[in-house]
Amino acid sequence: MAQEKIPQATAKRLPLYYRVLQHLSESGKQRISSSELSEVVKIDSATIRRDFSHFGALGKKGYGYHVERLLSFLRNTLNQDELTKVMLIGVGNLGTALLNYNFLKNNNIKIVKAYDTNAHKVGTMIGETSIHHIDQLATDDNHDISVAILTVPAEAAQSVAETLVSGGVNGILNFTPVRLSLPKDIRVHHIDLAVELQTLVYFLNNFPLKNQGGE
Numbered sequence: 001m002a003q004e005k006i007p008q009a010t011a012k013r014l015p016l017y018y019r020v021l022q023h024l025s026e027s028g029k030q031r032i033s034s035s036e037l038s039e040v041v042k043i044d045s046a047t048i049r050r051d052f053s054h055f056g057a058l059g060k061k062g063y064g065y066h067v068e069r070l071l072s073f074l075r076n077t078l079n080q081d082e083l084t085k086v087m088l089i090g091v092g093n094l095g096t097a098l099l100n101y102n103f104l105k106n107n108n109i110k111i112v113k114a115y116d117t118n119a120h121k122v123g124t125m126i127g128e129t130s131i132h133h134i135d136q137l138a139t140d141d142n143h144d145i146s147v148a149i150l151t152v153p154a155e156a157a158q159s160v161a162e163t164l165v166s167g168g169v170n171g172i173l174n175f176t177p178v179r180l181s182l183p184k185d186i187r188v189h190h191i192d193l194a195v196e197l198q199t200l201v202y203f204l205n206n207f208p209l210k211n212q213g214g215e
């Protein structure tokens, strides 16, 4: 498929499309219309058509989109053919939960290594992931790992993030409440679960949804 530069807003929706199309393919579906897909992903069909047009997929009238063709495009674009190795720093409650979560089930992503300060945790394994001492992070050769998940306590976040960046990490999924100060070429995605929950509750209380049939 022809490929132009995909806008960021579209790029953000690709993993969702990928996951849904995977399920559809597994259930034997060969083609799908943008309106059917719209029902499943809860994104309006005009947006879906615009998104898909960016990667050269033009649905045919009365036929819709070819599921396998879309999947193969998304697999390539999302690098699904290649395993993305990730490390996780801070094996507390949240870190442990993430280590136990099977990212490989839907995505070709695996947490291959974890770090912590706690002597009781260092040297143990969670699933297939070994836990190393944080002091080794600066000297370990992790050149094949460019993404890290940060689940350390807030006070450790900035310095751990700096060590990660010195070691060659250029993408951080930050679960701490700290706004990290890092060089501009480092991509940080911030997930503050407490803030997300609080925002949801605030919106529920202040902006109740009328039944409008989706977003």
Ligand code: ATP
Binding pocket: 089, 090, 091, 092, 093, 094, 095, 115, 116, 117, 118, 134, 151, 152, 153, 156, 160
């Ligand atoms: P969570 O916030 O995930 O629920 P928790 O309450 O179990 O965690 P925290 O105090 O938030 O524990 O610490 C998370 C983990 O980070 C712990 O396992 C702790 O040992 C580890 N940790 C603390 N400081 C550092 C550090 N500088 N580098 C790496 N790991 C650290």
